[in-house]
Amino acid sequence: MRLFVAASPHSRNPQDVSSIMLHVILALVPTSLMGIFFFGIPALSVIITSVLSALAFEVGVNTLRHQKLTIFDGSAALTGLLLALTLPPIIPLWMVVLGNGFSIIVVKHLFGGLGHNIFNPALSGRLFLSVAYPVAMTSWIKPHALLDPVYISTATPLAKEATLIVSNWQLFWGNVGGSVGETSAFAILLGAIWLFKKGILDWKIPGSFLATVFFMALLFGQDPLFHLLAGGTLLGAFFMMTDYVTSPLTKMGRLLYGITLGVLVMSVRLFSHMPEGLAFCIVLMNGVVPLLDKAGIALHVHVYALIFKEHQDT
Amino acid sequence: MNNHKKITGLLPTREAPAPHELVFPLLQHTGTPALPIINVGDAVKVGQLIAKASGNVSANIHSSVSGLVTAIDLAPFSSGIEVMSIRIENDHKYYKVPMATHTRPIKETPKEFLLQRIEDAGIVGLGGKMIPTHIKLRPNKPIAELVINGAECEPYLSADHRVMVEMTKAVFTGIEVAMRILEPQTVFIGIEDHMIDAMITMRNYALKYKNVKVIPLPSIYPQGAERVLVRELTQKRVRRSPLEAGVIALNVSTCAAIGQAVTNGMPLISRVITLSGTQLEKSYNYRVRLGTPIKTLLPELSADRASKLGDLRILMGGPMMGLAQHSLDVPIIKGTTGVLVLEHTVYETQMCIRCGRCIDYCPVFVMPIMAAQQGIQASECMECGLCSYHCPSRIPLVEKIRLNKIKQQMRQQPQ
Ligand code: SF4
Ligand code: SF4
Numbered sequence: 001m002r003l004f005v006a007a008s009p010h011s012r013n014p015q016d017v018s019s020i021m022l023h024v025i026l027a028l029v030p031t032s033l034m035g036i037f038f039f040g041i042p043a044l045s046v047i048i049t050s051v052l053s054a055l056a057f058e059v060g061v062n063t064l065r066h067q068k069l070t071i072f073d074g075s076a077a078l079t080g081l082l083l084a085l086t087l088p089p090i091i092p093l094w095m096v097v098l099g100n101g102f103s104i105i106v107v108k109h110l111f112g113g114l115g116h117n118i119f120n121p122a123l124s125g126r127l128f129l130s131v132a133y134p135v136a137m138t139s140w141i142k143p144h145a146l147l148d149p150v151y152i153s154t155a156t157p158l159a160k161e162a163t164l165i166v167s168n169w170q171l172f173w174g175n176v177g178g179s180v181g182e183t184s185a186f187a188i189l190l191g192a193i194w195l196f197k198k199g200i201l202d203w204k205i206p207g208s209f210l211a212t213v214f215f216m217a218l219l220f221g222q223d224p225l226f227h228l229l230a231g232g233t234l235l236g237a238f239f240m241m242t243d244y245v246t247s248p249l250t251k252m253g254r255l256l257y258g259i260t261l262g263v264l265v266m267s268v269r270l271f272s273h274m275p276e277g278l279a280f281c282i283v284l285m286n287g288v289v290p291l292l293d294k295a296g297i298a299l300h301v302h303v304y305a306l307i308f309k310e311h312q313d314t
Numbered sequence: 315m316n317n318h319k320k321i322t323g324l325l326p327t328r329e330a331p332a333p334h335e336l337v338f339p340l341l342q343h344t345g346t347p348a349l350p351i352i353n354v355g356d357a358v359k360v361g362q363l364i365a366k367a368s369g370n371v372s373a374n375i376h377s378s379v380s381g382l383v384t385a386i387d388l389a390p391f392s393s394g395i396e397v398m399s400i401r402i403e404n405d406h407k408y409y410k411v412p413m414a415t416h417t418r419p420i421k422e423t424p425k426e427f428l429l430q431r432i433e434d435a436g437i438v439g440l441g442g443k444m445i446p447t448h449i450k451l452r453p454n455k456p457i458a459e460l461v462i463n464g465a466e467c468e469p470y471l472s473a474d475h476r477v478m479v480e481m482t483k484a485v486f487t488g489i490e491v492a493m494r495i496l497e498p499q500t501v502f503i504g505i506e507d508h509m510i511d512a513m514i515t516m517r518n519y520a521l522k523y524k525n526v527k528v529i530p531l532p533s534i535y536p537q538g539a540e541r542v543l544v545r546e547l548t549q550k551r552v553r554r555s556p557l558e559a560g561v562i563a564l565n566v567s568t569c570a571a572i573g574q575a576v577t578n579g580m581p582l583i584s585r586v587i588t589l590s591g592t593q594l595e596k597s598y599n600y601r602v603r604l605g606t607p608i609k610t611l612l613p614e615l616s617a618d619r620a621s622k623l624g625d626l627r628i629l630m631g632g633p634m635m636g637l638a639q640h641s642l643d644v645p646i647i648k649g650t651t652g653v654l655v656l657e658h659t660v661y662e663t664q665m666c667i668r669c670g671r672c673i674d675y676c677p678v679f680v681m682p683i684m685a686a687q688q689g690i691q692a693s694e695c696m697e698c699g700l701c702s703y704h705c706p707s708r709i710p711l712v713e714k715i716r717l718n719k720i721k722q723q724m725r726q727q728p729q
Contacts, residue, residue, distance in 0.1 A: 115666055247668070
């Protein structure tokens with residue numbers, strides 16, 4: 001028997017980093033299944049390639065940096081999965097690998113690894129691919145197109161030139177053209193609710209963002225439900241913006257972040273021709289997070305002083 | 315958080331075994347150490363004053379057994395340092411000094427008499443802070459609300475729970491004494507809602523008083539932390555001490571000790587503690603004579619069986635705020651709420667993943683990671699440990715905040 005001395009507290013919440021990552025991955029399973037259901041084998045192969053290549057790059061970088069293997073903390077697999085969910089289902093698989101290489105090597109590890117990266121790795125990877133291969137990144141197929149002899153390319157509902165009309169119900173179930181995992185609002189909400197219950201997702205960022213989008217849409221006379229359901233808004237709100245490392249830490253910072261993002265995304269959608277501005281907006285705002293946190297800290301201290309008044313005579 | 319209370323909360327309190335040698339540290343309270351008034355070789359009796367309060371903030375210390383004073387020297391102490399202590403050899407005869415009972419109704423007793431009794435008995439806050447009670451009960455401003463802390467939020471601990479069930483009368487006498495002295499408008503008794511039996515007993519007793527309210531509280535750590543409890547019960551937000559807002563908080567065990575001191579003239583020589591933990595086969599609450607070294611209470615850890623046990627952490631107090639002990643010779647003191655034997659686990663610290671959980675969980679609205687990194691609001695932290703508990707990266711936030719606090723204090727008061 002040996003006695004050990006250590007500082008309190010002497011027990012810890014069993015939920016550590018890897019179990020959080022695992023929970024998020026599990027929360028993305030319904031979305032992935034919906035993607036596979038609607039887009040078939042291509043979607044499945046994109047997801048598998050993406051996750052495996054992300055893990056492979058992580059191992060590679062770990063070896064080069066002489067680190068302990070960090071694949072078991074789940075963050076690399078999560079990046080791969082998230083990236084896959086934002087890609088068109090019929091993208092060539094080598095592009096998926098390339099995108100993951102960019103995400104893991106450049107965005108994550110060149111900045112110092114998990115906890116140090118400024119930009120969301122999955123979204124940056126996606127943006128990299130959109131810039132490098134704009135055509136492949138905008139070739140969408142209709143859901144269930146797999147069963148047809150020819151892939152019919154289609155536009156996502158948000159593209160300005162889109163002539164096809166989709167109902168909000170279609171958007172809710174995900175029965176529309178789009179990225180692998182962005183189309184089914186139902187599946188995304190399912191995962192998000194579960195994460196809320198587990199205490200992993202904080203309401204502040206998605207809440208303030210979605211509320212802002214809703215009211216901006218109302219203000220400009222558009223269908224707010226359409227804007228909430230279309231174009232990866234929900235996947236972005238619950239799984240991209242809330243990425244711990246690249247979102248603000250402070251309570252006030254989070255609210256500010258959500259609101260600013262809402263305004264930014266709606267401005268892009270209303271006044272520009274970039275059909276999928278969400279990813280750009282999130283990565284842009286990732287860069288502003290340090291500033292938001294500064295503001296968040298200042299506001300927090302200020303609010304603290306207001307509610308906990310210093311009593312004079314003690 | 316699993317609160318592990320069920321193990322001990324429903325079992326009756328037992329008498330702890332008495333040791334052959336007891337150790338009475340002279341500093342079992344906040345303030346200045348007490349002054350020994352006996353010499354080595356003197357014979358003492360149960361309840362005899364052995365060290366007298368000295369200085370403005372201090373408390374008396376009494377012997378809990380009869381026997382001989384064998385030494386006055388440095389002895390191990392729960393905070394890891396050595397403290398001047400009186401060692402007494404137990405003769406197992408338990409001769410008592412006469413104790414003056416008091417039968418007049420509390421309402422008609424002069425306040426000064428009551429305060430004197432509390433001071434003589436050497437009562438300090440038994441919840442762990444160990445502020446001398448006679449000092450606390452002489453506030454510099456009128457008191458609107460008296461808060462009685464029966465929340466006992468630390469996992470494993472259930473000593474206060476047993477005190478409320480088994481010593482209800484003494485607890486209420488103590489509350490009555492405090493009411494007589496402070497004359498508050500309302501008295502709130504906060505009890506965590508898992509202690510159903512305590513709630514029923516206390517409610518029944520409280521019916522006799524018209525301004526005493528027993529309030530169930532959700533069983534969430536740190537419900538019993540003074541600032542959280544006061545906020546919950548009185549809606550007053552305080553920054554440091556509840557006294558700022560005209561509130562005083564007393565622990566139920568302290569009230570029981572006050573009750574016994576006033577009616578029976580009984581000095582504070584024993585207390586109820588919880589003996590529990592994952593590494594102990596049997597967990598109970600024990601009434602322990604102060605000064606008992608923890609090895610007497612833990613025969614399981616004796617040399618012959620110890621080899622089977624792996625690496626342990628022995629805590630004084632709960633798992634969230636308790637102190638890990640380096641020696642089994644450390645005595646139980648007035649502020650010891652429990653002794654826990656847990657396994658020693660090492661957590662690997664990772665980079666902060668900026669999840670913000672520490673901020674979301676802090677009960678007093680501090681930003682723990684900022685307090686740890688930059689010292690912002692460090693002085694407002696009450697070291698409840700919740701931020702370290704929840705940090706998925708296992709960053710020892712409380713430890714860092716404590717360091718920052720000390721640094722800031724040293725900067726403020728250069729010698
Ligand atoms: S900073 Fe941590 S230890 Fe301090 S009060 Fe907040 S949660 Fe508790
Ligand atoms: S809980 Fe830990 S990992 Fe999360 S923000 Fe606080 S210090 Fe960082």
